[in-house]
Amino acid sequence: MAKIIAGVGCSHVPAIGAALDHGRTEEPYWKPLFDGFQRSKQWIAETKPDVVILVYNDHASAFSLEIIPTFALGCAAEFPPADEGWGPRKVPVVKGHPELAAHIAQSVILDEFDLTICNKMPVDHGLTVPMSLMFGQPEEWPCRVIPLAVNVVQYPPPTGHRCFMLGQAIRRAVDSFDEDLKVVVFGTGGMSHQIQGKRAGLINSQFDAAFLDNLTEDPQALVRKPHLEYMRDAGSEAIELVMWLIMRGALNDDVREAYRFYHVPASNTAVGNIILENA
């Protein structure tokens, strides 16, 4: 049977992708950040997941304002890197897992989560930057990826509670898939940041540390956190952190924190990375 073995939380700043793609990882500004991901890269190389379910948000790449799905599951065989205005990132095409994706869609919809199903979807930095941070720069990605895009562009995003429950439903779906697969769930975006208006540049390291602590130990303390609190205390774009709760919902109640890394800044953003293993 398929099995979710771990979750990864990871920020997805576009400038990180640009630094990697342009060979700037050894520059003093970037080196501490990329050094901080070494342990995670090693962990995932050893863990060798067959499938990553990657929860992220699209940044007006696949979805404009014409269609704004709250939850969109990528069921295609392939997902090309999106052109976000400066040409597509030169990273491998993302290979999906259409059979497991279709199974998840069917299972969670009957479990009362009315997903949008996407059979054609370019994927932007929200998905490709966490892939690069965790897997480096291979010729081909070493596993299949099922993208789950969450609307955080137009307010309101789904609540943290809803996200957590969707994670639980995804867990039930994966558990009932009749093929031996090791699955890791990524929750991406965040941490504290604001990239618009006069308050741009806001960072709240205390908020982020508390979020990471609770994510491991007491996720129920996070699931009722109102959107206003994320936006007010950690910046308007920190609302992306609700996506980490989908990852957390897909794990056991008890998890082991295998690794944590936190760094300020990457461009406008506080970068967090956490690995939670099912205990």
Added chain:
Amino acid sequence: MATLHDYDDIPGTTVFDAERSRKGYQLNMFCMSLMKPENREAFKADERAYVDRFPMTEEQKQAILKRDWNEMIYLGGNIYFTSKIAATDGLTFQNIAAEMTGMTQEEYLQMMIGGGRSVEGNRSLAEQLRG
């Protein structure tokens, strides 16, 4: 009369909700068109002629032509969309974020390296008014 929201009290912050999305629809769809290289070329070749292809208000067009990033947000633009104009100009998210704060690029960069803008005193307009 616009409805007041709890998030309207966050200083220096515009939350892109359904109302703003409606107001900014054409502006944001113009930004979306810049995802295609041929459209970026057409925009760069004659900005005025290119923006005139979209049924935006004159105010929205002027904000784009002047690269007034805060004004674009005020007129219903969303940062993930307006950043496509920035990308066309060869600017980064950090460049336009710095500009929106009114700081110089260097000041903003140094603030971020120093740990970013503190939330203290930046949580609430009501709190700021009370001093």
